[in-house]
Amino acid sequence: METKLIFADAPSQRDETLIKNIAKAHHWFEQIKSGKTFSQIAANDQVSKRRIQQMIELAFLAPDIIRDVMDGAQPIGLTSDWCLRHAIPVNWAEQRALIATL
Numbered sequence: 001m002e003t004k005l006i007f008a009d010a011p012s013q014r015d016e017t018l019i020k021n022i023a024k025a026h027h028w029f030e031q032i033k034s035g036k037t038f039s040q041i042a043a044n045d046q047v048s049k050r051r052i053q054q055m056i057e058l059a060f061l062a063p064d065i066i067r068d069v070m071d072g073a074q075p076i077g078l079t080s081d082w083c084l085r086h087a088i089p090v091n092w093a094e095q096r097a098l099i100a101t102l
Contacts, residue, residue, distance in 0.1 A: 014072035021080045022066060025058035032056075054084050062092035065099060077102035 031041050042049040058080075061069075068074045078099055089095050 015069065015074065015079060018069055018074075018078070018080045018083070021055055021083075022058045022061065022069065025055050028052050028056060029059040057088045058083060060090055061088070062095050065092075065095060075099060075102035 028041055028045075032038070036044075038049045038052050042052055045052075065074070069078070082102070086098075089098065
């Protein structure tokens with residue numbers, strides 16, 4: 001679990017944990033597309049199946065949201081922990097609307 005202090009009007013910066021988790025989610029999704037099961041991926045990467053199922057949503061973030069994360073321009077409240085605690089819509093417009101509230 002990550003902890004982040006948030007100060008009002010503080011500029012965002014690159015969230016390396018979120019970037020790493022987005023990359024993992026894309027990697028895991030590619031493995032799923034190639035026919036591997038959640039259980040196989042979990043055993044191979046030494047993580048729980050539940051963790052993969054929680055994080056896989058990050059593979060479906062809108063490209064502009066991912067770009068903002070890579071540039072450190074994401075809303076300061078957009079963290080891996082927040083993503084794991086909230087259902088992220090598949091629809092990119094809905095993602096943008098949700099993330100704009102942070």
